Amino acid sequence: MASLPEGDPAPATGELPDSAAVDAQLRSMHAYVHIPFCRVRCGYCDFNTYTATELRGVTPSSFLDDLSLELELAKRVVRSAGLPERELSTVFFGGGTPTQLRAEELVNVLAKLRDGFGIAAGAEVTTEANPDNVDARYLQTLAAGGFTRVSIGMQSAVPEVLAILDRSHDRANVELAVHAAKDAGLQASVDLIYGAPGESIDQWKRSLDAALALGADHISAYSLIVEPGTKLARQIRSGELPEPNEDEQVEKYEIADAAFSAADFEWYEVSNWSRGASSRSAHNLAYWKSNDWWGFGPGAHSHIGGTRWWNVKHPATYAQKLLAGQSPALAREVLDERTRLFERVLLEVRISDGVSIDVVKALNPNASQPISQAIADGLVDAVEAIRGNLTLTLKGRLLADALVRDLLG
Ligand SMILES: C[S@@+](CC[C@H](N)C(=O)[O-])C[C@H]1O[C@@H](n2cnc3c(N)ncnc32)[C@H](O)[C@@H]1O
Ligand code: SF4
Structure with a gap:
């Protein structure tokens, strides 16, 4: 598992x-x-x-x-x-x-x-x-x-x-x-x-x-x-x-x-x-879009304002923790600003609204070159890019992970 x-x-x-x-x-x-x-x-x-x-x-x-x-x-x-x-x-x-x-x-x-x-x-x-x-x-x-x-x-x-x-x-x-x-x-x-x-x-x-x-x-x-x-x-x-x-x-x-x-x-x-x-x-x-959610139940993940945590996996361990008056969280991460931006690129590039080029450039000031390349390769929509957004074409959807690696250098 x-x-x-x-x-x-x-x-x-x-x-x-x-x-x-x-x-x-x-x-x-x-x-x-x-x-x-x-x-x-x-x-x-x-x-x-x-x-x-x-x-x-x-x-x-x-x-x-x-x-x-x-x-x-x-x-x-x-x-x-x-x-x-x-x-x-x-x-x-x-x-x-x-x-x-x-x-x-x-x-x-x-x-x-x-x-x-x-x-x-x-x-x-x-x-x-x-x-x-x-x-x-x-x-x-x-x-x-x-x-x-x-x-x-x-x-x-x-x-x-x-x-x-x-x-x-x-x-x-x-x-x-x-x-x-x-x-x-x-x-x-x-x-x-x-x-x-x-x-x-x-x-x-x-x-x-x-x-x-x-x-x-x-x-x-x-x-x-x-x-x-x-x-x-x-x-x-x-x-x-x-x-x-x-x-x-x-x-x-x-x-x-x-x-x-x-x-x-x-x-x-x-x-x-x-x-x-x-x-x-x-x-x-x-x-x-990185909103807030509480994930209830064993193994569930939660995210509130850049703090992410996840519960113990087995329902019996989950029960023991709660019955002892404790949080069932196994561990957590408090994300720094850079990691939050990185995750936004990773997730938002995959949706049809796309990710703002400003967010990509906040992480990689030299992103203009890979963005031009992505347009030339037909991975992102050229018109949307002029409007300041990276939205994937059909070809881009098939290569989304490689594109993110290139964008973030
Ligand atoms: C929790 S299940 C859906 C509800 C119910 N348990 C069911 O399977 O009918 C969530 C979905 O994850 C997908 N899924 C699970 N394991 C997968 C895998 N190894 N590769 C791709 N999709 C997977 C399946 O399409 C599944 O419907
Ligand atoms: S959650 Fe259960 S029913 Fe759904 S895919 Fe997994 S094993 Fe099958």
Whole structure:
């Protein structure tokens, strides 16, 4: 499972440095809630999630009590840090599989966040969902309880690819879940993965067609990452499965972008497309624009005004810390100005609004040369660059990481 960064020790009280409150009125506040449960683990996934036998006595009910303790801690910490009162602009339940909990339980956690922080009018409230464990009643309960959006792990529409990915759902479950979400008045997003070992171009096109036929408002398409330590990594090492083909990954991205554009979806982040600006994920945009969020739950990351911290990973350790009256944070980093600017470039260059050239030049006063080169190479939009912004072209989206290295020298 992916390890966490090292960082500095985090205070047991959870308290924040004074710097966290500086200019806080200019940033919005958000909440992420990590639900660390999955019925089975998919072969490719190294998210911080646990199946029933790995939970060392933690149950959904004890976990919900632990979350409530972290919520009380968050209220105390935010109040004593001198932060202004800010209602939550978005809430996102991720995992793991949040829909392993009952819909009423998710609604109850949301109600506690509403009591504790307030939820802004028109806030986006999303949960990730596994197509296997949601139905019409489940989604109606979420909608009635204040959820506005559901993000469904579709991954592929092709049975052979779903089998290689170790997924337990089939295409019909996804259709039912998206249609039930729309009927309940929820926005629906689907996640796709491209580049599973052996996936052909034709199979990928079939998944794209199927995703577009669903009538979803938003699609995320992720290139498969072979995470060390996963069953998939072992299957590739032993020769049981072929390595993903990197050239084909590029081709699959281009095919996806063309298919989405033809269906009136626009890209707004390298891996994300939406039907118009109102269907973008406001929560993910808040991360990419370095706003403030509290990440509740084991392994969750938080960021407030340049202080970043992350919780202990195992739900049992998370419970022990909170029951002992301590913050569940494992470690933290207080970012200096330069690192904050660096992160802005890294994140903002990947969104369609782009990153301001002023920010790039604050880090690298000699950036004019690599910027001219990026325009000449067709990586960034020339007209936007004249307006002072670097926004990626299709070619630039495929080479975003290399471009950042060149820009920052
Ligand atoms: C927490 S899961 C979504 C909800 C639910 N657990 C599910 O899988 O249906 C978040 C998304 O991360 C993506 N993901 C997970 N592991 C990945 C990997 N190794 N490479 C690329 N995408 C990955 C999948 O698309 C997945 O839908
Ligand atoms: S992809 Fe989703 S369902 Fe599969 S193990 Fe990861 S978090 Fe669980």
